[in-house]
Amino acid sequence: MAPVFLIWAPPYATTSSGIRALYRLCHHLNEAGYPSAMVARRIKRLPKWNIPFHRGGVGDSIVIYPEIVPGNPLAAEKVVRWALNDPGLLGGETTYADEEMVFVYDPQRLEAVSRAVKEPLGPRRVLWMGLIDPDVIYPDPSVPKTIDCSFIYKGRALSERFPLPEGIAIEALEDRTPNMAALGDTLRRTRTLYSYDHYSNVLREAAISGCELRVIGEDGVWHDPRGCSCPKNIWWYDDLLGSYARRYSDSAFTHDFVREVRTRWSVPQAAPPGKLRRFWRRFRPFG
Structure with missing residues (x-):
């Protein structure tokens, strides 16, 4: 068998x-x-x-x-x-x-x-x-948001064409997140996530954690992915914050x-x- x-x-x-x-x-x-x-x-x-x-x-x-x-x-x-x-x-x-x-x-x-x-x-x-683990990804308004982060992953080519916004101290999310617990902790302390990867679950995780989101388009314009029609955008399903925990555990x-x-x-x-x-x-x- x-x-x-x-x-x-x-x-x-x-x-x-x-x-x-x-x-x-x-x-x-x-x-x-x-x-x-x-x-x-x-x-x-x-x-x-x-x-x-x-x-x-x-x-x-x-x-x-x-x-x-x-x-x-x-x-x-x-x-x-x-x-x-x-x-x-x-x-x-x-x-x-x-x-x-x-x-x-x-x-x-x-x-x-x-x-x-x-x-x-x-x-x-x-x-x-659903792939968002509610044990590590969740909002916590009591945590001060003190950093801004960038995320490249599949967006390497775009990152070479378009630099990050000037005048802002931005830390690489990848350097701060060796595991999922660190990812959740970092996102809860992040004001704005600047992402070169438009098709990543990290965007949903950041939104749940209370981050402002900016992705770069092929035209070099930073914008919020939750309201754009870019062809590579992830699927923003209804009631993300209210349903992600249930979706994660439901088989x-x-x-x-x-x-x-x-x-x-x-x-x-x-x-x-x-x-x-x-x-x-x-x-x-x-x-």
Whole structure:
């Protein structure tokens, strides 16, 4: 007996929302009763997350690859391609094989990812979850806002074209945030976050923490991303502050995902928690 899903991922990194999403998906699938495990080059245990790690063959499992992985390195017979960004933008292929089931993370990327497949993708191919941890990201009006920060990440090219505003002491967010706890602490003390990355979950985390937000456009103009129509803007879903904690812990979205996967492959019914624990005790190739 093999896990239902195996999820390929780079080594865990708090700085990448895409990587966090891959590990978090494994957690949610297990919490919902679908045995799942990670395939990663370096193992990092995350105590609060239900994520076993792969130590054996693929077998009959459905393998989930992010869009940055070219081809099918695990030679899996059943492949789900999860496009966390535009195909080919950060690596991987610009088109996907007909045999793959392609999903997108952000509903705003449906059109772009549809160009990488034969048939247009619809809303049932959106696999989205909340990634903002309420234990570390939250507003606290009692904390004085004493610093301004910049954030580059995927915006390196823009940062080389357009300098930060003059006359302001601005610290690099990346230099202050070796982990999620430090990120939350820094954002709560940040007045304004100047971001060269228009498509990052950090923008939502900063908004929740009470920061003013400025992103740079291709025209070199700093502006608030919450009211712009830039094509690379993240999805600002309704009631961000009021719903982010619930979205982070809710695994119910996995059932819609599994329902769509079943249109192509067989997926067992969700197992109750006790049965899932017995499954992992029996399946020794997984830690």
